[in-house]
Amino acid sequence: MQLRRLPTYRRIVLSAAVATVLAAALFLAGGLGLAPWHASQSAPSTPQAHTGRGPGTGADPLAADIATLQDRARRNPRDPVALGTLGLNYVQQAKITADPTYYSKAEEVLKRSLALESADNFAAMGGMAALEAARHNFSQGLDWAERAVAVNPYNATLYGTLADAYTQLGRYSDAADAVQRMVDLKPGTPSLARASYAAELRGDTTTARTDMQRALQSAGSPADQAFAHYYLSEMAFNNGDPRQALTNAEQGLHAVPGDAPLLQIKARAEAALGQNTEAIADLTRAGQSLPLPEYVLQLGELYQSLGRSKEADQQYEILRAEQKLFAANGVTPDSDAALFEADHGDHEKALSLARKSVKSRPFLDSQDALAWALHVNGQDKEALAASDKALALGTRNALFRYHHGMIQLSLGNTTAAHDDLTKALAINPHFNPLHAPRARAALKTT
Template sequence: MALRRRPPRRRILLSATVAGVLGVGLFLAGGLGLAPWPAAPTGTTPPVKAGSPPAGADPLAADITRLQAKLKETPRDEVALATLGLDYVQQAKSTADPAYYPKAEAVLKRSLALRTSDNFTAMGGMAALQAGRHQFTQALDWARKAVAVNPYNSSLYGTLADAYTQLGRYSEAADAVQRMVDLRPGAPSLSRASYVAELSGDITTARTDMRRALNDAAGPADAAFAHYYLGQLAYNNGDPATELTEAETGLTTAPGYTPLLQAKAQAEAALGHTDAALTDLTRAVQRVPQPEYVLQLGELYQSLGRNQEAAQQYQVFRAEQKLFTSNGVALDSDAALFEADHGDPGRALAIARQGLETRPFMDTHDALAWALHANGQDREALTESGQALAQGTRNALFHYHRAAIEQALGDQNAARDDLTKALSINPHFSPLLTPKAHTALTALKGTA
């Protein structure tokens, strides 16, 4: 099932048995620290000296500063406008500040107004923008337009693959990843190939491809990215010790790479080092208040009985969701699961149903299943749970949710099997839900 490096003059084939799926967290949370794709041939937009930031500044912020200075001199440079739009999209992801999305939209539209027919950089930027906003049908439309203009740009196929994936069109996503690897077998394409394997249950191949991505890293940011996802592969399959090693190794390479700090905290919590986990996770939230980190910190506090501190984090999470929606981001699985677990089940169901319209991905099917269960609609919930697991992904949370639904429907044997599966995949999958899974499984075994 592996996607392999392309040998000279030969095509690399995906196995016909792979129903390829790609992880949204990987590519919509600012994953690869690379320019999304070359904006234009070398020499089209010369380096900018005026307004250049000091040496050692954040590369993305530095590029934004240079482009802004360039556009003060030549405001009708459509390539610079498109590239600035791409940078704004990446900055929104990297900083968890969705206010960059309207900025991105404005400059990308200016670029398209100046050059409409073959402006693949701006088209790709619009695809990335709509993906960041979880508007995946629009993302797909823009990605197709960009690929039609420039069918030899590997990164555009990555954007195309991401949109197909989140729309639940997994075979088309796999084809796009295959084309991306054929064109340029480097870190971005190999990372996506890793997810083709992981989310179809082939963890060995997923690790192999992510190791290849690490070997092909173009710099510290790319290496940190690969270490982060190697750690995630380990943690999601019950090995927090390896995740901790990957996080610590990555942090020696890129100390400022916040996802590795979050991963380190996750591993520490699973290993019982809760004080260290709280310290590192708090630092991660202070650096970049990603909603995922805020929610993780809240649930860790709650698992320790520190409910007031947990409530404070949940309040921050809710405020962030409002900020995201006000900047055009569609809510889906994370918000639905949060409401089902910590808030309003009715709102959870409304968010999940709407989320499935814009993002019919496996995570959204699982969130809808859980929201339906929270509202007592377990027959429909079981169907949605089946959709979440249909690709063969190894996901402990999905199996835990399915077990609770099956138990509510009176199918004790199936519930016992799914609880066993959840805990065998990852016995540390949630500081709040893992103890509940053990309690439920013990009770079910007692009635067998």
């Protein structure tokens, strides 16, 4: 890692170990659509480190690192490097275990590190950027990322965090510039993956796949390989090819057996192919390993689509409990929470959450969630304007297009609705086990 010369001896020059943790924590806590990924370019590549296993498992290198750093910080509570590294590890552990209580721990030690060394402590600044991104506080995350980059403009990973914040704040041109700088500094799996995502947002799926294939070719560890296979699988599924998605997921699981995100995307492909028993089993395994709300919702909707309403309701209750836990630990509810309430809960709450989300995170997902929340509350003219914003970049997203079509239908614009619903199903006929059948049924009325 290239460092600029710092003007005083007292300023922090990170050791190789700290640089490794910086790259790991910032990569996993960043963007790519806030996908539930927890692998990183520099994290330990043993399968145990990437299967959602929490502290106390013995084989978990991250838990061992945390214990070592905790002891080091106890012995020398004025060591800013130890505290900064510990904070980054806590952010990483929160993502790996889906345990949001690590966020408050991370904030406490990162602030202590910055209090001891505030001027050039780019590791702790980057850690704060990662923490705020993980909590969905993207304006604050951007502030910290910009401060970190100003101190060390030669660290590629910091530009990744900067790009993630710009993306979530709807500053897509700035995000593209930051991604390009990241690629220029260090072409590899993290930077190429972000370049792929930027292309995907523009609707350029050919470039997105090419860049992700390059990310796979650059993968230097099983974790990186699994990461690239996950996104290749997701792209294949999102573009209506569940068989290819299944192949990519299985290849990733060969690299990192039992990985929760890969099990989740594998289950989506299986459900699309009618392999519901396998899909339920894989989603259950994913949720047991990494209990993210997204997995719980996916399993609930799969159960609901199969007429298993009692089991679906159980998953939705679990999801509500998880949302309360995340909120209690400073995680701002976002578009996923708004869409859940719009589809399965309180419509007024959905609209309140969606308005807050689009204010703090004016990303495409938030615009789409706002559109849908407005629609279910009968405010379709305003909903159409928000849905137009969700589609403004040309992103190929079947759910966005479905929402747009249903809003058009409610407004009586049957020709436009027919066009939107046809496009949604052409992009991905299996985009959602509940909404895809509704799209087909609505088409018959246009």
